[in-house]
Amino acid sequence: xxxxxxxxxxxxxxxxxxxxxxxxxxxxxxxxxxxxxxxxxxxxxxxxxxxxxxxxxxxxxxxxxxxxxxxxxxxxxxxxxxxxxxxxxxxxxxxxxxxxxxxxxxxxxxxxxxxxxxxxxxxxxxxxxxxxxxxxxxxxxxxxxxxxxxxxxxxxxxxxxxxxxxxxxxxxxxxxxxxxxxxxxxxxxxxxxxxxxxxxxxxxxxxxxxxxxxxxxxxxxxxx
Amino acid sequence: xxxxxxxxxxxxxxxxxxxxxxxxxxxxxxxxxxxxxxxxxxxxxxxxxxxxxxxxxxxxxxxxxxxxxxxxxxxxxxxxxxxxxxxxxxxxxxxxxxxxxxxxxxxxxxxxxxxxxxxxxxxxxxxxxxxxxxxxxxxxxxxxxxxxxxxxxxxxxxxxxxxxxxxxxxxxxxxxxxxxxxxxxxxxxxxxxxxxxxxxxxxxxxxxxxxxxxxxxxxxxxxxxxxxxxxxxxxxxxxxxxxxxxxxxxxxxxxxxxxxx
Numbered sequence: 001x002x003x004x005x006x007x008x009x010x011x012x013x014x015x016x017x018x019x020x021x022x023x024x025x026x027x028x029x030x031x032x033x034x035x036x037x038x039x040x041x042x043x044x045x046x047x048x049x050x051x052x053x054x055x056x057x058x059x060x061x062x063x064x065x066x067x068x069x070x071x072x073x074x075x076x077x078x079x080x081x082x083x084x085x086x087x088x089x090x091x092x093x094x095x096x097x098x099x100x101x102x103x104x105x106x107x108x109x110x111x112x113x114x115x116x117x118x119x120x121x122x123x124x125x126x127x128x129x130x131x132x133x134x135x136x137x138x139x140x141x142x143x144x145x146x147x148x149x150x151x152x153x154x155x156x157x158x159x160x161x162x163x164x165x166x167x168x169x170x171x172x173x174x175x176x177x178x179x180x181x182x183x184x185x186x187x188x189x190x191x192x193x194x195x196x197x198x199x200x201x202x203x204x205x206x207x208x209x210x211x212x213x214x215x216x217x218x219x220x221x222x223x224x
Numbered sequence: 225x226x227x228x229x230x231x232x233x234x235x236x237x238x239x240x241x242x243x244x245x246x247x248x249x250x251x252x253x254x255x256x257x258x259x260x261x262x263x264x265x266x267x268x269x270x271x272x273x274x275x276x277x278x279x280x281x282x283x284x285x286x287x288x289x290x291x292x293x294x295x296x297x298x299x300x301x302x303x304x305x306x307x308x309x310x311x312x313x314x315x316x317x318x319x320x321x322x323x324x325x326x327x328x329x330x331x332x333x334x335x336x337x338x339x340x341x342x343x344x345x346x347x348x349x350x351x352x353x354x355x356x357x358x359x360x361x362x363x364x365x366x367x368x369x370x371x372x373x374x375x376x377x378x379x380x381x382x383x384x385x386x387x388x389x390x391x392x393x394x395x396x397x398x399x400x401x402x403x404x405x406x407x408x409x410x411x412x413x414x415x416x417x418x419x420x421x422x423x424x425x426x427x428x429x430x431x432x433x434x435x436x437x438x439x440x441x442x443x444x445x446x447x448x449x450x451x452x453x454x455x456x457x458x459x460x461x462x463x464x465x466x467x468x469x470x471x472x473x474x475x476x477x478x479x480x481x482x483x484x485x
Contacts, residue, residue: 062400062402063400065402066400066401066402067401067402068400068401072402081352082352082353082402084353084397084402084403085353085386085397085402085403163389167353167355167386167387167388167397167402167403168358168386168387168388168389169385169386169387182358182360182361184286185280185282185283185286185358185360185361186282186286186360186361187282187285187286187289
Protein backbone atom coordinates (compact mmCIF):
# COMPACT_ATOMS: atom_id res chain seq x y z
CA UNK A 1 0.00 0.00 0.00
CA UNK A 2 1.30 3.41 -0.86
CA UNK A 3 0.29 5.49 2.15
CA UNK A 4 2.64 8.38 1.38
CA UNK A 5 0.98 8.85 -2.02
CA UNK A 6 -2.52 8.51 -0.54
CA UNK A 7 -1.75 11.11 2.13
CA UNK A 8 -0.33 13.43 -0.54
CA UNK A 9 -3.45 13.07 -2.68
CA UNK A 10 -5.73 13.74 0.29
CA UNK A 11 -3.74 16.85 1.20
CA UNK A 12 -3.80 18.02 -2.41
CA UNK A 13 -7.54 17.45 -2.68
CA UNK A 14 -8.18 19.27 0.61
CA UNK A 15 -6.09 22.27 -0.46
CA UNK A 16 -7.77 22.40 -3.85
CA UNK A 17 -11.36 22.15 -2.63
CA UNK A 18 -10.74 24.72 0.14
CA UNK A 19 -8.97 27.21 -2.15
CA UNK A 20 -11.36 26.65 -5.01
CA UNK A 21 -14.55 27.25 -2.99
CA UNK A 22 -14.32 31.06 -2.58
CA UNK A 23 -13.19 31.37 -6.22
CA UNK A 24 -16.04 29.19 -7.42
CA UNK A 25 -18.61 31.02 -5.28
CA UNK A 26 -17.54 34.34 -6.80
CA UNK A 27 -17.57 33.01 -10.35
CA UNK A 28 -20.89 31.19 -9.87
CA UNK A 29 -22.50 34.31 -8.34
CA UNK A 30 -21.36 36.41 -11.27
CA UNK A 31 -22.54 33.84 -13.80
CA UNK A 32 -25.96 33.64 -12.11
CA UNK A 33 -26.68 37.33 -11.66
CA UNK A 34 -24.70 39.09 -14.37
CA UNK A 35 -26.73 40.49 -17.25
CA UNK A 36 -23.73 40.96 -19.46
CA UNK A 37 -24.52 40.01 -23.01
CA UNK A 38 -21.35 37.99 -23.59
CA UNK A 39 -21.64 36.08 -20.34
CA UNK A 40 -21.97 32.81 -22.22
CA UNK A 41 -18.35 33.14 -23.31
CA UNK A 42 -17.20 33.09 -19.69
CA UNK A 43 -19.48 30.14 -18.99
CA UNK A 44 -17.85 28.28 -21.87
CA UNK A 45 -14.36 29.07 -20.57
CA UNK A 46 -15.28 27.81 -17.10
CA UNK A 47 -16.64 24.56 -18.55
CA UNK A 48 -13.59 23.97 -20.81
CA UNK A 49 -11.73 21.63 -18.42
CA UNK A 50 -14.73 19.27 -18.67
CA UNK A 51 -14.08 18.59 -22.32
CA UNK A 52 -10.39 19.39 -22.87
CA UNK A 53 -8.06 16.40 -22.74
CA UNK A 54 -5.70 16.56 -19.75
CA UNK A 55 -2.82 16.66 -22.23
CA UNK A 56 -3.97 20.06 -23.53
CA UNK A 57 -4.21 21.51 -20.03
CA UNK A 58 -0.97 19.76 -19.04
CA UNK A 59 0.86 21.12 -22.06
CA UNK A 60 -0.28 24.71 -21.44
CA UNK A 61 0.53 24.44 -17.75
CA UNK A 62 3.98 23.03 -18.42
CA UNK A 63 4.74 25.98 -20.64
CA UNK A 64 3.09 28.51 -18.34
CA UNK A 65 4.69 27.22 -15.12
CA UNK A 66 8.13 26.87 -16.67
CA UNK A 67 10.77 29.58 -16.88
CA UNK A 68 9.60 30.53 -20.38
CA UNK A 69 6.05 31.30 -19.26
CA UNK A 70 5.11 34.63 -17.64
CA UNK A 71 3.67 32.94 -14.52
CA UNK A 72 6.72 30.70 -14.12
CA UNK A 73 9.08 33.66 -14.55
CA UNK A 74 7.19 35.81 -12.03
CA UNK A 75 7.15 32.94 -9.55
CA UNK A 76 10.86 32.26 -10.02
CA UNK A 77 11.58 35.96 -9.47
CA UNK A 78 9.45 36.13 -6.33
CA UNK A 79 10.27 32.81 -4.68
CA UNK A 80 13.57 31.79 -6.23
CA UNK A 81 12.39 28.40 -7.45
CA UNK A 82 10.37 27.03 -10.32
CA UNK A 83 6.67 26.25 -10.00
CA UNK A 84 6.75 23.04 -12.02
CA UNK A 85 7.29 19.83 -10.04
CA UNK A 86 6.09 21.45 -6.79
CA UNK A 87 3.07 20.84 -4.58
CA UNK A 88 1.97 24.45 -5.11
CA UNK A 89 2.19 23.93 -8.86
CA UNK A 90 -0.07 20.89 -8.56
CA UNK A 91 -2.57 22.84 -6.43
CA UNK A 92 -2.75 25.55 -9.11
CA UNK A 93 -3.11 23.01 -11.91
CA UNK A 94 -5.84 21.15 -10.03
CA UNK A 95 -7.77 24.34 -9.28
CA UNK A 96 -8.02 24.99 -13.01
CA UNK A 97 -8.79 21.36 -13.72
CA UNK A 98 -11.56 21.13 -11.12
CA UNK A 99 -13.06 24.59 -11.65
CA UNK A 100 -16.23 23.47 -13.46
CA UNK A 101 -16.86 20.78 -10.86
CA UNK A 102 -17.17 23.49 -8.23
CA UNK A 103 -18.75 26.29 -10.28
CA UNK A 104 -21.53 24.35 -11.95
CA UNK A 105 -23.33 22.94 -8.85
CA UNK A 106 -23.02 26.35 -7.20
CA UNK A 107 -24.41 28.23 -10.20
CA UNK A 108 -27.27 25.73 -10.44
CA UNK A 109 -28.09 26.21 -6.75
CA UNK A 110 -27.86 30.01 -6.92
CA UNK A 111 -30.20 30.13 -9.88
CA UNK A 112 -32.84 28.13 -8.01
CA UNK A 113 -33.08 30.73 -5.23
CA UNK A 114 -36.44 32.52 -5.51
CA UNK A 115 -35.89 36.04 -6.90
CA UNK A 116 -38.85 37.33 -4.88
CA UNK A 117 -36.89 36.69 -1.69
CA UNK A 118 -34.01 38.73 -3.04
CA UNK A 119 -36.35 41.53 -4.11
CA UNK A 120 -37.93 41.56 -0.66
CA UNK A 121 -34.53 41.61 0.97
CA UNK A 122 -33.46 44.53 -1.22
CA UNK A 123 -36.69 46.45 -0.44
CA UNK A 124 -36.00 46.01 3.27
CA UNK A 125 -32.68 47.74 2.69
CA UNK A 126 -30.31 44.80 2.84
CA UNK A 127 -27.07 45.15 0.94
CA UNK A 128 -26.24 42.65 -1.80
CA UNK A 129 -23.58 41.18 0.43
CA UNK A 130 -26.08 40.72 3.24
CA UNK A 131 -28.67 39.16 0.93
CA UNK A 132 -26.02 36.81 -0.32
CA UNK A 133 -24.96 35.61 3.11
CA UNK A 134 -28.44 35.56 4.67
CA UNK A 135 -30.54 34.24 1.80
CA UNK A 136 -28.64 32.86 -1.17
CA UNK A 137 -25.93 30.98 0.68
CA UNK A 138 -28.18 29.21 3.26
CA UNK A 139 -30.55 28.18 0.47
CA UNK A 140 -27.64 26.86 -1.61
CA UNK A 141 -26.12 24.55 0.96
CA UNK A 142 -26.67 21.41 -1.15
CA UNK A 143 -24.85 23.06 -4.05
CA UNK A 144 -22.05 24.20 -1.76
CA UNK A 145 -21.51 20.73 -0.33
CA UNK A 146 -21.70 19.18 -3.80
CA UNK A 147 -19.13 21.66 -5.10
CA UNK A 148 -16.75 20.95 -2.21
CA UNK A 149 -17.06 17.20 -2.45
CA UNK A 150 -16.91 16.99 -6.24
CA UNK A 151 -13.80 19.17 -6.48
CA UNK A 152 -12.23 17.08 -3.71
CA UNK A 153 -13.07 13.78 -5.40
CA UNK A 154 -12.11 15.02 -8.85
CA UNK A 155 -8.69 16.17 -7.61
CA UNK A 156 -8.19 12.84 -5.89
CA UNK A 157 -8.76 11.12 -9.23
CA UNK A 158 -6.61 13.46 -11.32
CA UNK A 159 -3.99 11.73 -13.44
CA UNK A 160 -3.08 13.15 -16.83
CA UNK A 161 -2.22 16.68 -15.77
CA UNK A 162 -0.16 15.44 -12.82
CA UNK A 163 1.69 13.03 -15.10
CA UNK A 164 2.62 15.93 -17.36
CA UNK A 165 3.60 18.61 -14.83
CA UNK A 166 4.32 16.62 -11.65
CA UNK A 167 7.64 14.93 -12.24
CA UNK A 168 6.70 12.00 -9.98
CA UNK A 169 8.54 13.15 -6.85
CA UNK A 170 7.78 10.94 -3.81
CA UNK A 171 5.89 12.88 -1.14
CA UNK A 172 5.68 16.01 -3.30
CA UNK A 173 4.01 15.21 -6.62
CA UNK A 174 3.66 11.41 -6.69
CA UNK A 175 -0.08 11.27 -6.15
CA UNK A 176 -2.06 8.10 -5.58
CA UNK A 177 -3.10 7.77 -9.22
CA UNK A 178 0.54 8.11 -10.35
CA UNK A 179 1.63 5.56 -7.73
CA UNK A 180 -0.93 3.08 -9.08
CA UNK A 181 0.28 3.71 -12.63
CA UNK A 182 3.89 3.11 -11.55
CA UNK A 183 2.89 -0.12 -9.82
CA UNK A 184 1.21 -1.33 -12.99
CA UNK A 185 4.19 -0.38 -15.19
CA UNK A 186 6.54 -2.20 -12.83
CA UNK A 187 4.20 -5.23 -12.93
CA UNK A 188 3.47 -4.94 -9.20
CA UNK A 189 -0.15 -5.88 -9.77
CA UNK A 190 -0.83 -6.86 -6.16
CA UNK A 191 0.24 -3.44 -4.88
CA UNK A 192 -1.65 -1.70 -7.70
CA UNK A 193 -4.74 -3.75 -6.88
CA UNK A 194 -4.70 -2.87 -3.19
CA UNK A 195 -4.23 0.85 -3.81
CA UNK A 196 -6.81 0.89 -6.61
CA UNK A 197 -9.38 -0.83 -4.40
CA UNK A 198 -8.76 1.69 -1.64
CA UNK A 199 -9.22 4.59 -4.04
CA UNK A 200 -12.37 2.98 -5.42
CA UNK A 201 -13.72 2.66 -1.88
CA UNK A 202 -12.93 6.27 -0.98
CA UNK A 203 -14.43 7.63 -4.20
CA UNK A 204 -17.60 5.55 -3.74
CA UNK A 205 -17.98 6.68 -0.13
CA UNK A 206 -17.49 10.33 -1.04
CA UNK A 207 -20.03 10.23 -3.88
CA UNK A 208 -22.54 8.27 -1.79
CA UNK A 209 -22.26 11.00 0.82
CA UNK A 210 -23.10 13.70 -1.74
CA UNK A 211 -26.11 11.84 -3.07
CA UNK A 212 -27.33 10.93 0.41
CA UNK A 213 -27.10 14.53 1.58
CA UNK A 214 -28.89 15.78 -1.53
CA UNK A 215 -31.64 13.19 -1.07
CA UNK A 216 -31.95 14.30 2.55
CA UNK A 217 -31.17 10.90 4.03
CA UNK A 218 -29.59 13.07 6.72
CA UNK A 219 -30.59 16.69 7.16
CA UNK A 220 -27.74 19.17 7.40
CA UNK A 221 -29.53 22.29 6.19
CA UNK A 222 -33.02 23.76 6.56
CA UNK A 223 -35.56 22.72 3.96
CA UNK A 224 -36.72 25.34 1.55
CA UNK B 225 -23.08 -18.39 -54.03
CA UNK B 226 -23.01 -16.29 -50.91
CA UNK B 227 -20.73 -18.80 -49.19
CA UNK B 228 -18.33 -18.63 -52.12
CA UNK B 229 -18.27 -14.84 -51.90
CA UNK B 230 -17.52 -14.98 -48.19
CA UNK B 231 -14.72 -17.48 -48.70
CA UNK B 232 -13.32 -15.28 -51.43
CA UNK B 233 -13.45 -12.24 -49.16
CA UNK B 234 -11.83 -14.11 -46.30
CA UNK B 235 -9.08 -15.37 -48.55
CA UNK B 236 -8.30 -11.81 -49.60
CA UNK B 237 -8.32 -10.52 -46.04
CA UNK B 238 -6.13 -13.28 -44.64
CA UNK B 239 -3.90 -13.70 -47.66
CA UNK B 240 -0.33 -14.21 -46.44
CA UNK B 241 1.06 -13.26 -49.82
CA UNK B 242 -0.40 -9.76 -49.78
CA UNK B 243 2.17 -7.52 -51.41
CA UNK B 244 2.41 -4.75 -48.84
CA UNK B 245 2.36 -5.96 -45.27
CA UNK B 246 2.47 -4.10 -42.03
CA UNK B 247 4.20 -4.68 -38.71
CA UNK B 248 3.92 -2.84 -35.42
CA UNK B 249 7.15 -2.23 -33.56
CA UNK B 250 7.25 -1.32 -29.86
CA UNK B 251 10.37 0.76 -29.31
CA UNK B 252 12.07 2.23 -26.25
CA UNK B 253 11.84 6.01 -26.13
CA UNK B 254 15.58 6.52 -26.67
CA UNK B 255 14.98 5.32 -30.24
CA UNK B 256 12.47 8.09 -30.90
CA UNK B 257 14.48 9.66 -33.71
CA UNK B 258 16.52 6.74 -35.02
CA UNK B 259 13.57 4.34 -35.27
CA UNK B 260 11.45 6.64 -37.40
CA UNK B 261 14.34 6.95 -39.81
CA UNK B 262 14.96 3.19 -39.82
CA UNK B 263 11.27 2.46 -40.38
CA UNK B 264 10.95 4.79 -43.32
CA UNK B 265 14.12 3.41 -44.94
CA UNK B 266 12.80 -0.13 -44.50
CA UNK B 267 9.48 0.95 -45.99
CA UNK B 268 11.21 2.44 -49.04
CA UNK B 269 13.35 -0.63 -49.51
CA UNK B 270 10.68 -3.33 -49.10
CA UNK B 271 7.35 -1.59 -49.61
CA UNK B 272 6.12 -2.90 -46.26
CA UNK B 273 4.82 -0.57 -43.60
CA UNK B 274 6.32 -0.28 -40.11
CA UNK B 275 4.21 1.32 -37.37
CA UNK B 276 6.17 2.39 -34.31
CA UNK B 277 4.87 2.73 -30.77
CA UNK B 278 7.18 4.47 -28.28
CA UNK B 279 7.26 4.17 -24.51
CA UNK B 280 9.53 3.26 -21.64
CA UNK B 281 10.80 -0.30 -22.03
CA UNK B 282 8.99 -1.32 -18.85
CA UNK B 283 5.69 0.16 -20.03
CA UNK B 284 5.94 -1.64 -23.36
CA UNK B 285 6.99 -4.84 -21.61
CA UNK B 286 3.93 -4.75 -19.37
CA UNK B 287 1.73 -4.04 -22.38
CA UNK B 288 3.20 -7.05 -24.19
CA UNK B 289 2.62 -9.21 -21.12
CA UNK B 290 -1.01 -8.13 -21.33
CA UNK B 291 -1.42 -9.02 -24.96
CA UNK B 292 -0.51 -5.87 -26.87
CA UNK B 293 -0.54 -6.64 -30.60
CA UNK B 294 3.12 -5.85 -31.35
CA UNK B 295 5.29 -7.87 -33.69
CA UNK B 296 8.69 -6.74 -32.53
CA UNK B 297 10.05 -5.21 -29.32
CA UNK B 298 13.11 -2.95 -29.12
CA UNK B 299 14.03 -2.55 -25.48
CA UNK B 300 16.58 -0.16 -24.01
CA UNK B 301 18.05 -3.02 -21.98
CA UNK B 302 18.49 -6.79 -22.14
CA UNK B 303 16.40 -7.69 -19.06
CA UNK B 304 12.97 -7.13 -20.53
CA UNK B 305 13.53 -9.04 -23.81
CA UNK B 306 15.27 -11.83 -21.87
CA UNK B 307 12.24 -12.08 -19.60
CA UNK B 308 9.98 -12.28 -22.64
CA UNK B 309 12.11 -15.06 -24.09
CA UNK B 310 12.16 -16.93 -20.77
CA UNK B 311 8.40 -16.65 -20.29
CA UNK B 312 7.64 -17.88 -23.80
CA UNK B 313 6.28 -14.54 -25.04
CA UNK B 314 9.31 -13.95 -27.22
CA UNK B 315 10.18 -16.05 -30.24
CA UNK B 316 12.99 -18.40 -29.14
CA UNK B 317 16.36 -17.52 -30.60
CA UNK B 318 15.26 -14.19 -32.05
CA UNK B 319 16.82 -12.05 -29.31
CA UNK B 320 19.65 -9.82 -30.59
CA UNK B 321 21.71 -6.98 -29.20
CA UNK B 322 21.02 -4.24 -31.71
CA UNK B 323 22.93 -1.39 -30.11
CA UNK B 324 24.78 -0.12 -27.07
CA UNK B 325 23.37 3.07 -25.63
CA UNK B 326 25.22 5.92 -24.02
CA UNK B 327 24.11 8.58 -21.56
CA UNK B 328 24.85 12.27 -21.32
CA UNK B 329 24.25 15.03 -18.82
CA UNK B 330 22.38 17.75 -20.68
CA UNK B 331 21.73 21.38 -19.78
CA UNK B 332 19.86 24.03 -21.78
CA UNK B 333 22.04 26.44 -23.74
CA UNK B 334 21.31 29.46 -21.53
CA UNK B 335 22.16 27.54 -18.37
CA UNK B 336 24.79 29.01 -16.06
CA UNK B 337 25.99 25.52 -15.21
CA UNK B 338 29.23 24.41 -16.86
CA UNK B 339 28.23 20.91 -17.88
CA UNK B 340 31.78 20.04 -18.94
CA UNK B 341 32.58 19.71 -15.23
CA UNK B 342 30.70 16.40 -15.39
CA UNK B 343 29.14 15.05 -12.22
CA UNK B 344 30.10 18.03 -10.07
CA UNK B 345 28.01 20.24 -12.38
CA UNK B 346 24.95 18.53 -10.93
CA UNK B 347 25.87 19.74 -7.44
CA UNK B 348 25.71 23.36 -8.60
CA UNK B 349 23.03 25.20 -6.57
CA UNK B 350 21.44 26.49 -9.78
CA UNK B 351 20.48 22.91 -10.60
CA UNK B 352 17.30 22.77 -8.55
CA UNK B 353 15.72 19.89 -10.44
CA UNK B 354 17.55 17.06 -12.15
CA UNK B 355 15.47 15.12 -14.66
CA UNK B 356 15.92 11.38 -15.22
CA UNK B 357 13.64 8.64 -16.55
CA UNK B 358 11.60 6.69 -14.01
CA UNK B 359 13.95 3.94 -12.74
CA UNK B 360 10.95 1.75 -11.91
CA UNK B 361 10.32 0.93 -15.54
CA UNK B 362 12.83 2.81 -17.72
CA UNK B 363 16.32 1.29 -18.20
CA UNK B 364 17.89 4.73 -18.75
CA UNK B 365 16.47 5.82 -15.40
CA UNK B 366 17.99 2.77 -13.75
CA UNK B 367 21.31 3.43 -15.46
CA UNK B 368 21.21 7.09 -14.37
CA UNK B 369 20.67 6.10 -10.74
CA UNK B 370 23.49 3.53 -10.98
CA UNK B 371 25.81 6.13 -12.48
CA UNK B 372 24.92 8.71 -9.80
CA UNK B 373 25.67 6.12 -7.13
CA UNK B 374 28.92 5.18 -8.86
CA UNK B 375 29.90 8.86 -8.91
CA UNK B 376 29.08 9.00 -5.19
CA UNK B 377 26.63 11.90 -5.47
CA UNK B 378 23.27 10.10 -5.43
CA UNK B 379 22.50 11.11 -1.84
CA UNK B 380 23.31 14.73 -2.61
CA UNK B 381 21.08 14.97 -5.69
CA UNK B 382 18.26 12.62 -4.67
CA UNK B 383 16.08 15.49 -3.44
CA UNK B 384 16.52 17.24 -6.80
CA UNK B 385 15.36 14.31 -8.92
CA UNK B 386 12.23 14.49 -11.04
CA UNK B 387 11.13 11.42 -12.94
CA UNK B 388 9.95 11.39 -16.54
CA UNK B 389 7.60 8.69 -17.77
CA UNK B 390 10.27 7.60 -20.20
CA UNK B 391 13.57 9.07 -21.37
CA UNK B 392 11.88 11.39 -23.85
CA UNK B 393 9.66 12.93 -21.14
CA UNK B 394 12.79 13.31 -19.01
CA UNK B 395 14.32 15.18 -21.97
CA UNK B 396 11.21 17.31 -22.37
CA UNK B 397 11.29 18.33 -18.68
CA UNK B 398 14.76 19.80 -19.07
CA UNK B 399 14.35 21.07 -22.63
CA UNK B 400 11.31 23.09 -21.49
CA UNK B 401 13.48 24.61 -18.76
CA UNK B 402 11.41 23.16 -15.94
CA UNK B 403 14.39 21.10 -14.81
CA UNK B 404 17.86 22.64 -15.03
CA UNK B 405 19.73 19.46 -15.96
CA UNK B 406 18.96 15.95 -17.09
CA UNK B 407 20.68 12.61 -17.49
CA UNK B 408 19.47 11.56 -20.92
CA UNK B 409 20.12 9.08 -23.68
CA UNK B 410 22.86 10.36 -25.97
CA UNK B 411 20.65 9.32 -28.91
CA UNK B 412 18.11 11.98 -27.87
CA UNK B 413 20.74 14.56 -26.92
CA UNK B 414 22.25 14.39 -30.42
CA UNK B 415 18.85 14.50 -32.11
CA UNK B 416 17.98 17.55 -34.24
CA UNK B 417 15.61 18.86 -31.54
CA UNK B 418 18.07 18.89 -28.64
CA UNK B 419 21.39 19.25 -30.44
CA UNK B 420 21.19 23.00 -30.88
CA UNK B 421 19.25 23.71 -27.69
CA UNK B 422 21.84 22.76 -25.12
CA UNK B 423 25.25 21.53 -24.05
CA UNK B 424 26.13 18.07 -22.84
CA UNK B 425 28.75 15.91 -21.26
CA UNK B 426 28.92 12.27 -22.28
CA UNK B 427 28.94 9.91 -19.31
CA UNK B 428 32.09 7.76 -19.59
CA UNK B 429 31.40 4.11 -20.38
CA UNK B 430 33.03 2.94 -17.14
CA UNK B 431 30.69 5.06 -14.98
CA UNK B 432 27.68 2.81 -15.39
CA UNK B 433 26.84 -0.72 -16.44
CA UNK B 434 26.88 -1.07 -20.25
CA UNK B 435 23.55 -0.16 -21.82
CA UNK B 436 23.13 -3.18 -24.05
CA UNK B 437 19.85 -2.90 -25.90
CA UNK B 438 18.02 -6.00 -27.08
CA UNK B 439 15.29 -6.63 -29.62
CA UNK B 440 13.08 -9.69 -29.88
CA UNK B 441 10.34 -10.97 -32.19
CA UNK B 442 7.14 -11.63 -30.28
CA UNK B 443 5.59 -15.07 -30.27
CA UNK B 444 2.08 -13.70 -30.69
CA UNK B 445 3.06 -11.95 -33.93
CA UNK B 446 1.33 -13.13 -37.08
CA UNK B 447 4.04 -11.52 -39.23
CA UNK B 448 7.15 -13.12 -37.81
CA UNK B 449 8.90 -13.33 -41.18
CA UNK B 450 8.54 -9.61 -41.76
CA UNK B 451 9.56 -8.88 -38.16
CA UNK B 452 12.69 -10.96 -38.67
CA UNK B 453 13.35 -9.20 -41.95
CA UNK B 454 13.25 -5.86 -40.13
CA UNK B 455 15.69 -7.19 -37.53
CA UNK B 456 18.10 -8.32 -40.26
CA UNK B 457 17.70 -4.96 -41.95
CA UNK B 458 19.46 -3.44 -38.92
CA UNK B 459 22.68 -5.11 -40.09
CA UNK B 460 22.35 -3.33 -43.44
CA UNK B 461 25.05 -0.62 -43.82
CA UNK B 462 22.49 2.18 -44.19
CA UNK B 463 20.65 1.04 -41.05
CA UNK B 464 23.94 0.84 -39.16
CA UNK B 465 24.82 4.34 -40.21
CA UNK B 466 21.44 5.61 -38.96
CA UNK B 467 22.10 4.05 -35.56
CA UNK B 468 25.66 5.32 -35.50
CA UNK B 469 24.51 8.83 -36.34
CA UNK B 470 22.30 8.59 -33.28
CA UNK B 471 25.43 7.79 -31.27
CA UNK B 472 24.61 4.21 -30.59
CA UNK B 473 27.61 1.92 -30.49
CA UNK B 474 26.88 -1.11 -32.60
CA UNK B 475 27.42 -4.64 -31.37
CA UNK B 476 30.64 -5.94 -32.84
CA UNK B 477 32.40 -2.61 -33.15
CA UNK B 478 32.08 -1.41 -29.60
CA UNK B 479 32.99 -2.52 -26.12
CA UNK B 480 30.22 -5.13 -25.89
CA UNK B 481 30.34 -6.93 -22.58
CA UNK B 482 28.54 -10.03 -23.77
CA UNK B 483 27.26 -11.48 -26.98
CA UNK B 484 24.03 -13.26 -27.64
CA UNK B 485 23.95 -16.05 -30.18
